[in-house]
Amino acid sequence: MGEKLLIVEDDEAIAGILKEHLQKEGYDIVWSSGGKEGLEDFKNGDFDLVILDLMLPEMDGFSLCKNIRWLDKEVPIIIVSARQEDFDKVKGLKLGADDYITKPFSLVEVSARVEAHLRRFRNTNFSSDSNTGINFLHGLTVFPEGNSVFLNGEEISLTSKEFQLLNLMMQNPNKIFSKEELYENIWENIDISGNNTVTVHIKALREKLKDSIKNPDFIQTVWGVGYKFIGERII
The missing domain is CATH 1.10.10.10 (Winged helix-like DNA-binding domain superfamily/Winged helix DNA-binding domain)
Known part of the structure; x- marks a missing residue:
């Protein structure tokens, strides 16, 4: 497939599990360990999907989600968080997230959600023409x-x-x-x-x-x- 995914997760163990699993699925993975680092990586990369946690150092996941959505209206954003309260889910979705998965999660479920959102993204995304102002x-x-x-x-x-x-x-x-x-x-x-x-x-x-x-x-x-x-x- 070759799609490029950004994972923003400060828990190294969880990030490692997600990265290894999704790489086996054929995705190109970039891992950021904090919100500020994640925003910088997003600006410097060309990503097809973002997976982010809410509890992040330097910039929390809500702020990161909001900033990414300002920069890109279409890229799918999936929040993966231990927070299970409806308030957090609604807030994340209102800020532009496309999906919300609670921890602990099933890797099979993550794969299914990722593929579903990428399928939508493939159907709506088109290449920008640098010669068009x-x-x-x-x-x-x-x-x-x-x-x-x-x-x-x-x-x-x-x-x-x-x-x-x-x-x-x-x-x-x-x-x-x-x-x-x-x-x-x-x-x-x-x-x-x-x-x-x-x-x-x-x-x-x-x-x-x-x-x-x-x-x-x-x-x-x-x-x-x-x-x-x-x-x-x-x-």
């Missing part, structure tokens, strides 16, 4: 796969963080992101002292996009809350 009114064109941005036909030189900020908000139009959420996703850190870092990068991004704070075309400040992308896409 996403166009917005007021002259903005973004190439997500090529990490490039053009304004009125001229390429804009963005830093890696500036591009990630723009791409994240663009992929989630009209969603209000708090500074904490942006810092958590882009800098992979939950330290709220990073709020000023976000402010500085948003300011620089706006300047490069020639976007007015008072009458923005792309990034709107929601005072006291955060920012949202309001660009009107041209279909």
Whole structure:
């Protein structure tokens, strides 16, 4: 099959069992031992499915699930957790998880759930064309796969963080992101002292996009809350 799976689990024994079993099933497995590491691995890889625990160091599974779903709307996410309360299951599913398996689990059940979600993913997934840009009114064109941005036909030189900020908000139009959420996703850190870092990068991004704070075309400040992308896409 060759599908690539990400397992985010801090219990080395459980992770080892899952990894060995799924590798025997023919999957390519990457293991992350913490939430922050898992988010970094997800950003740097091209995964077909994610399996994650809820009790993780540095960034818990709920936050990781939320951040992954912002980055990718389609990749299947399966939570495997010892938490059996309905509240946790509902919260995980509302954050974008596709399935919830409680520990202890059957390896046969895990295989069946993985295959079922991958089957759906295969039917809906398609390859992105790096040569196809996403166009917005007021002259903005973004190439997500090529990490490039053009304004009125001229390429804009963005830093890696500036591009990630723009791409994240663009992929989630009209969603209000708090500074904490942006810092958590882009800098992979939950330290709220990073709020000023976000402010500085948003300011620089706006300047490069020639976007007015008072009458923005792309990034709107929601005072006291955060920012949202309001660009009107041209279909």
